[in-house]
Amino acid sequence: MDWLTVALLLLFGLVFLAAEVIFIPGTTVVGLLGFALLAAGVWFAYRDLGSGTGHVLLASSVVVAGLLVYVGLRPKNLARVALNDVNSGHVRDARLPDVQPGTTGRTLSALRPAGTVLFAENRREVTTRGEFVAAGTEVRVLRIEQNRIVVESVA
Template sequence: MLLDWVTVILLIVIGLILIIVELVFIPGTTLIGILGFVLAGIGIWIGYAALGTTTGHVILGLSVLTAGVAFFYSFRTDAWSRFALKETIDSRVNEDYQHNLQIGETGLTVSALRPQGTALFNDQHHEVQTNGEFIDPNTTVRITKLSQHKIIVEAVS
């Protein structure tokens, strides 16, 4: 009976520790976290199988309560702040930039346009897009529409 309790407690504690290790120290591997969930689940299952339904319910409730308190406490103590992005982006789009392209001008695609990509006009690379069609690299294209931030092209046949 005592060995059952020790086994259940150890499995659940080790499972919770592995889940915390997954979240805090080695995020993204998921193997450690899955192993932690499996060990905690086995501990709860052994609690039901060896100690009875009522005791299993108590063990399950205490496990969920402990995990909930730990989760709540981690937000209250700002434990997650070291994972938060603290830098701000100060850069802006150059709104004053005016490209010197004209409608009808031809150029050559550098990348595949699916439907966006890069094309070369007057020895300068420009980000362009099509009206939905796909255009292969090294294809001659013609500008059909210009706006301040968009260059719409079509393949020259």
């Protein structure tokens, strides 16, 4: 192989390593391909261009790859691609109901046997034990069964 092939292998190896470290961190495939191209370029340099040239290319490849890793892993560069936003949202846990047994509310729809009830300012889907309850009727929570609120008419 001639010197141009060795130079292209080293160049593309360094470009792929730079892409892995700086532009698309975490993909691994591009970095491994870059490392393989660098290793092939250094091996061909030793084989075809002699050990003196091989030593020089090996040392320069290690130095340039080390600089790329150093530049890519600086905290300033990592902050550009890192997720810095904090998610402060929350989900109501159905296992810890906010409507306790004995709470009263008013039906917004007819319960046949399921429907919607307004507890204070919270709308909840509820069910009865089988009876029908008209809209606008006051109901009381009997129990919470897993993810169902069971109510009965207060009247």
